[in-house]
Amino acid sequence: MDHVALAQLLFPQVTQTPQALEEQYPPRALPSGAVVTRMAPSPTGFVHLGNLVQGIISERMAHQSGGVLFLRVEDTDAKREVPGAVEVLIEALAHYGITFDEGASLTGDRGAYGPYRQRQRAEIYHVYAKDLVSRGLAYPCFCTEEELAQMRQRQEAEKVNFGYYGQWALWRDRPLADIQAQLAQNRPWVLRFRSTGSSTRQFKFNDLVKGELTVTENDIDQVLLKSDGIPTYHFAHAVDDHLMRTTHVVRGDEWLPSLPFHIQLFQALGFRLPKYVHIGPLMKMDGNSKRKLSKRKDPELALTYYQAQGFPEKAVYTYIMTLLNSNFEDWQRANPGLSPRDFPFSWKKLNPAGALFDYAKLLDVSKNVISTMSAGEVYAQVQAYANAYDPEFGAALEKDPDYATAIFAIGRGGKKPRKDLATWQEAKPYMGFFYDQYMDWNAPFPAQFSPETIRTALSGFLSTYDPGDDATAWFGKVKALAESMGFTANMKLYKQDPGAWPGSVADISTFLRVAITGKTASPDLYTVMQLLGPERSRARVEAALSRLNG
Ligand code: GLU
Numbered sequence: 419m420d421h422v423a424l425a426q427l428l429f430p431q432v433t434q435t436p437q438a439l440e441e442q443y444p445p446r447a448l449p450s451g452a453v454v455t456r457m458a459p460s461p462t463g464f465v466h467l468g469n470l471v472q473g474i475i476s477e478r479m480a481h482q483s484g485g486v487l488f489l490r491v492e493d494t495d496a497k498r499e500v501p502g503a504v505e506v507l508i509e510a511l512a513h514y515g516i517t518f519d520e521g522a523s524l525t526g527d528r529g530a531y532g533p534y535r536q537r538q539r540a541e542i543y544h545v546y547a548k549d550l551v552s553r554g555l556a557y558p559c560f561c562t563e564e565e566l567a568q569m570r571q572r573q574e575a576e577k578v579n580f581g582y583y584g585q586w587a588l589w590r591d592r593p594l595a596d597i598q599a600q601l602a603q604n605r606p607w608v609l610r611f612r613s614t615g616s617s618t619r620q621f622k623f624n625d626l627v628k629g630e631l632t633v634t635e636n637d638i639d640q641v642l643l644k645s646d647g648i649p650t651y652h653f654a655h656a657v658d659d660h661l662m663r664t665t666h667v668v669r670g671d672e673w674l675p676s677l678p679f680h681i682q683l684f685q686a687l688g689f690r691l692p693k694y695v696h697i698g699p700l701m702k703m704d705g706n707s708k709r710k711l712s713k714r715k716d717p718e719l720a721l722t723y724y725q726a727q728g729f730p731e732k733a734v735y736t737y738i739m740t741l742l743n744s745n746f747e748d749w750q751r752a753n754p755g756l757s758p759r760d761f762p763f764s765w766k767k768l769n770p771a772g773a774l775f776d777y778a779k780l781l782d783v784s785k786n787v788i789s790t791m792s793a794g795e796v797y798a799q800v801q802a803y804a805n806a807y808d809p810e811f812g813a814a815l816e817k818d819p820d821y822a823t824a825i826f827a828i829g830r831g832g833k834k835p836r837k838d839l840a841t842w843q844e845a846k847p848y849m850g851f852f853y854d855q856y857m858d859w860n861a862p863f864p865a866q867f868s869p870e871t872i873r874t875a876l877s878g879f880l881s882t883y884d885p886g887d888d889a890t891a892w893f894g895k896v897k898a899l900a901e902s903m904g905f906t907a908n909m910k911l912y913k914q915d916p917g918a919w920p921g922s923v924a925d926i927s928t929f930l931r932v933a934i935t936g937k938t939a940s941p942d943l944y945t946v947m948q949l950l951g952p953e954r955s956r957a958r959v960e961a962a963l964s965r966l967n968g
Contacts, residue, residue, distance in 0.1 A: 424594060425552035427601065428609070432541070432548045436688075439545060443531055443661040452485035455666045456521070457511075458655065460492045463500030464713065465510045465721045467775070468670065468700055473516040474738055475697065476668045478763040480519070485665070489521035490658060491535040494648050510721050514731055515759065531662040536654050543649045546657050546687060547609055547642060555686045556642055558607040559589040560600045579617060581638040582610065590639060609643035611653075615682060623677065626666070626695045628770045636679040652679060660689040668765075671696040671772075695765055698772020711775060718777060728803045728842030730791075732758070733784035739763070740783060741773040754790075781840040789835040793827035796839075800826070803842035811846050814853050824949055825849050828941040836941065851935045852949065858936030859961060864928060867921065869966045874903060875929045876963050883959075885952035889944045900926045933962035 446454060455476045459469065480487035491504055508524055511517075520529025527534045550556035561569075565588070573580050582588075589597075590612065600607065615635030623631050642653040649657070659667060673680075674696050684691045699710045700719075711719045718724075724734050736758045739746045749761055788796065797819060804812035815822045826849070829836030838848050850856030863872050878899045887895070897907035900923040906912050912922040931943055934955060940946060947955040 419554070419594060421554040422552045424597065425548045427598065428551055428558060429544055429548040432544045434545045436545060436549050439542060439661060443663065446486065446663045448486070449484055451483055453479045453483040453666050454486045454664050455480050455668055456488045456490050456662065456664055458490045458492050459507055460495060461499050461503035461507070463503040463506060465507050466713070466719045467711065467721060469507065470511065470514055470721055471700065471738055471742070472668055472697065473511050473514070474735070475695070475742065475765060475768070477516045479666060479668065479765055482763060486519045488529060488531070488662065489518040489523070489534065490662065491522045492651065492654065494536050494651065494654060513725070514735055536658070539658070540647060542661065543643070543654060543657055544647070550686060555612050556609050557589060557612060558597060559610045560605050560607045561588055583613065583637045583639060587639045606645040608641045608645050610639040611642050611683065611686070613637050613639050613682065615678065623681065626693055626765060627768045628671070628696055633678050636682055638679070640679055652676060652683060656680060656683045656687060656689065659692055660687065664692050666693045666695060668695040668697065671698050697768065698770060700775045701772050702775045708774065718775070726807065728807070729780070729784055730787060730799055730842070733780070733787040736787055737780045737783040741775070743767045784840045785837040788839045789837045793823050793830050796826040797823040800842050800845040808846065814855065825852050828945050838941070851937060860965070861932050861936040863932050864925065867925065871903070872929050873963060873966045875899065875926050876933055876959050878902065879930060880956065880959055883956065892944050896926055897923050930959070934958045
């Protein structure tokens with residue numbers, strides 16, 4: 419077989435050579451140890467938490483080492499492509515601080531190693547395809563769908579491995595004349611790799627996260643180019659990662675079964691193999707067993723979920739860091755003033771099996787993150803969230819930013835800041851009562867007390883209420899009121915023997931709290947009343963009294 423003649427026959431339009439491409443995309447001038455890595459999403463429109471995890475790992479690896487992170491769009495499957503998906507992905511990742519040094523971007527693609535969209539790289543793939551054919555390492559296959567289906571049936575009947583290999587590889591060694599005859603009739607063909615591997619041989623491979631793996635050689639003559647000339651993922655990523663001078667490939671471990679083929683392909687193409695970091699899928703507990711997060715069952719897999727729930731960007735980022743590096747939390751405790759981006763992230767500490775996603779833990783992390791923010795920052799983020807998801811509430815906040823900021827300042831700062839909020843969505847239920855339209859004017863009082871008792875407490879409160887009192891004087895009056903009603907002001911004694919009194923000062927506070935905030939739990943009531951002001955505070959207690967009278 420004259421392989422060079424075959425290559426010319428299949429790819430007459432290709433005049434460039436691999437050598438020319440090597441020169442066009444020279445090795446990058448970076449210090450040794452600099453990681454060049456990429457995200458290579460298929461633009462399907464669904465951005466999931468796994469994309470963010472991969473993004474954070476890649477971004478840290480690249481930027482902590484003084485390397486490069488680029489974005490390549492793997493758009494070879496036009497059927498699955500969703501318009502606008504690349505923009506959605508870029509924006510979603512940018513929200514979490516993952517920005518790319520080169521590649522596809524919102525304002526056009528940039529960088530010296532492009533194009534960065536695979537459909538624009540067809541000519542480049544064909545240069546390598548032609549080269550492989552001319553060296554006898556790839557060949558055209560004219561099998562129809564029916565022929566392949568029949569082959570599969572026969573393999574099933576004979577109980578042998580499925581696939582296009584060995585004697586099943588019908589076009590592997592066909593003479594040039596047969597190929598010419600098919601081409602003359604315009605028969606569609608795919609380009610296949612000529613595998614020299616054997617399914618009975620194994621070899622060892624070192625993944626940076628999974629460690630040493632023993633894998634079986636690939637013996638299948640896999641497809642490199644589909645019948646429309648578009649490459650498969652396998653072929654395209656090999657060519658791209660080589661020419662884009664990728665040093666590390668961070669990707670999901672669903673690609674591990676293809677790895678033996680990828681290694682063959684890099685060898686056949688004469689490319690140096692990048693280092694691989696195969697990351698496990700995100701798992702969750704379902705009852706007593708672990709399973710992968712699923713697009714169908716778990717809304718928390720979608721990245722949009724976190725924005726819609728109102729998780730601050732920093733909380734999600736921080737939580738992912740706790741998942742990725744088990745020493746992160748200790749580091750954070752030791753360095754409370756630093757940002758999670760200052761943490762010396764290490765891919766060596768990644769869990770080979772994949773991280774266990776724990777929503778309760780995320781809420782906890784988020785509460786901590788929010789508790790360390792300034793009131794101004796909380797206000798700004800709640801405002802932005804409300805504007806997007808609850809515009810009416812957004813407008814209410816916006817009317818008086820100082821008021822809203824003062825509300826968020828309650829219990830903030832100091833050694834033990836309050837941890838009321840885990841998400842911005844919780845802001846309205848937490849502090850909506852500061853706005854008359856969101857106050858629950860019919861909130862129930864504790865049912866074990868008679869309306870009479872509650873009335874006595876509320877009117878007793880109003881009779882001594884002096885807006886000029888400081889917190890101590892204010893509370894002194896509440897205690898005196900409790901005692902005047904036969905309730906105890908001594909919580910310690912009360913807890914030891916609750917039956918000895920009709921109630922305690924805490925119950926009196928609850929009556930006031932329900933009247934003033936519409937809730938049984940709220941931040942410090944004295945401060946709440948300071949912010950509401952004497953008129954509104956008094957009016958609320960009066961409204962409760964008239965409701966109790968009614
Ligand atoms: N386009 C592939 C995917 O979305 C990329 C895998 C890779 O990063 O190499 O799964």
